[in-house]
Amino acid sequence: MSFPFRTPRRAVVSAAGAAAAVVLLAGCSAGGTGSEENAGEPVSGGNLVYATGDAEPTCLDPHVGGNYPQALAASQYLEPLVSKNDDGEIIPWLASEWQESEDGLTWTFTLREGVQFTDGTPLNAEAVKANIEHVQDPETASSTGYLALQKIESAEAVDDLTLKLNLKAPDSALLESFSMPWVAIQSPKALERSQEENCAAPVGTGPFIVEDWVKQDSITMVRNENYNSPPADAAHEGPAYLESITWKFIPESATRYAALQAGEVHVIDNAQPDTIAAAENNDVIKHLDAPRPGASNRLELNTSKAPFNDPLVREAFVRAVNVNDGVSSLFFGTAERSYSPLSSVEPLGYSDESLFGYDPAEANRLLDEAGWTERDAEGYRVKDGKRLSLEFPVSTNQSIPAEQSLFEQLQATAKEAGFEIKLNLLDLSSWYGALAENDYNLVSAPYTKVGPDVLRILFHSDSTVPAPSGYFANLSQVKQDELDELLTKGSGTSDPAERAALYEEAQKIVLEGYYILPLYDQQNHFLYRSEVSGLRALPTVSTPTFYDAWLNS
């Protein structure tokens, strides 16, 4: 007898070979070659390759939806009305001046003169009006921009360069909102195209122009030769130094870092803590740390359903998980533990470390008090025949592996107190789906916004209502009148001292209610090769800008 064995055998052997290749790779350790830094006079020309590990945007127009990957890319080709300098002051960009009325209900913006969109359309008051309407149009399905501009009732063009905004209520955060890429100004002519067309190649006033977008590979951006609208804190004027940027998508972090080491790419984002630590002892690779503004990176406890509708269980959870040991071992000193709802770059952030100590005994006591007294065969607590189980959908696109490992460690320590945490690693769209169906007890959802008004977006009861994109930002689903009132007042007052006091009070309520478990700042680490000079992150939402950057040969 003879048997046709060939096919299966070959398949097994090749599969084993593939696994062997992985093992061999593991044995090799990577090394870099040394070269001296050479940051002299700016050099014009060259193509810079940027590799991003964030999710590839589905739309390059950041008005649509509005997430961080869009902001990263859009910071190269779109510009907002104002910016922020390193001291945290709002500075002119596309708007040169602005004025708030006495009652805070009317704002007048004067636009910069002589600026053109890259399709030749002039920047004027009508153009900005069209942009505000575009963001507010439900058809656009905006989330971040929509929430930021919520208080604008109407816009009118007073003359060519003067724009008047009528507000529903005073908005102390209006300028901060206008500094963000999610409400950056696009050519009104381009916005009239179909959303599909505009998503593929938005037209702005920025130093680069979107030339081509090959999905799942890269975006090609070329220099805007007529560029004349840098922000007030830029290092030079006129067109950018770089001739073009290749914006590559390399989701795999080890591959991204290897490409940087090999010199195939010049800059990477979402750098892993271990590689950042390694770069400290390396002349070729440099580190740019730019924590994002707005919220801290935190776990949100869904108070809309059991078991976290019980404050005792929320506090028990917070006491049951050991965050600090995980942060210090997994992040190699690149992340500092946070005890605040706000990012450390927000001047009005309020911290209270005493609320978040790891205390298993207290956690057990609280759970007993809350009635979760029995334990099942696997050691999980049970009440009325139901296990103390928490659904935790994790967006793999929005969290680095070290963070996912931290979640696993929280899972392990919570188990000792009798919590079962079910980690579901999901892609971005499945993750949005789980949130929309209220199918979560815990979630980590980074939210970036300039200024403390992010608290209103995240904790005001109005934010449990989905934005046109379908996303709602109040994921702990807090609905508390006192908090609502503080946040509404805070966003309406222009007195700095009163504003600070109101936001402090609001943060106290958020922390003491155990609606969130703060972890650390939203990590935003970039690694770049030493031949790149002049790279900086915008002080607004910490996206890198390549306008002042050049490549030393």
Place this chain on the structure above:
Amino acid sequence: MSIFSSKRNHQDPVLAGTSRAAGTPDVAETPGTPGAPGTLGPTRGLRRVSGLRAVELGAAAVALFLVLAACFPTLLAPFDPLAINPADSFQGPSAKHWFGTDESGRDIYSRVIHGARPSLLIGAAATAIGVGLALVLGTLAGLGGRWLDFGVGRILEVLFALPGLLLALVFIALAGPGITTSVVAVGLSTAPGYARIIRGQISQVRSSAMVEAAVVLGRRPAQVLFRHILPNALSPVFVLGTLGLGQAVVWASSLSFLGLGAPPPAAEWGAMLAAGRTYLGTAWWMTFFPGVAIVLTAASSTVLGRALQRRVAGR
């Protein structure tokens, strides 16, 4: 000894079919003394053993170890595979942690040992599903007449047009990730290959003189099928199953490597590879040892399958 008895177990159904008259098991040929493979002296067992190569003995030893690890992981693993210890993270191999520790300070040796059970279980279950499904399809095609043969043949060809792993991914996309799904997915995607071979075997045996004789003697069709055709056609299936087991383990690991298998924090080789690849530059042991486990499993099952194949073929 279990090496041989397990090999004989694989063949027993074949024996039962072909040489039922012999009846008594051939005790003399089964080595009764355990003894490590390397220390086998000039005993009666040698005649059997001399037919084996060193590599086959090695493969058998690996297989034995894996089965042991899968059945009694706590005997072999010094630590709890899920117990975290952040202070001990990223430790290289040492006397305490033979394979080092991972990013959460878990002992990798213990995790590799505990990973044997899900991997082998998924591999075996998937192979069983694949072979089982293939038996039905292959028998239908081999015995069901021209039209059924034609129909099944075309369906198999369509399935063959898709790479097996792709078929598995499609199934997971429809059914959602998880251990059960990946077992079924891998099983389904290996079935066409087995089915085609079984069909060929069955039609070959069906036209043999032995079957003709049985039919002429007036045996009932069921009797002919179960006593004569299936036992004779199936001997290669066990060989194929052994070869396929390694493949199924690799595929199952691939699926959990992609995040479509066992959810965290399960100790599963593919998932461990995936977790380790982030730290490839700084903590090679996180990837190396689970990788070695997959390679050894696949290799030992291939070597054993080939040895089995030679024996069956030589019969």
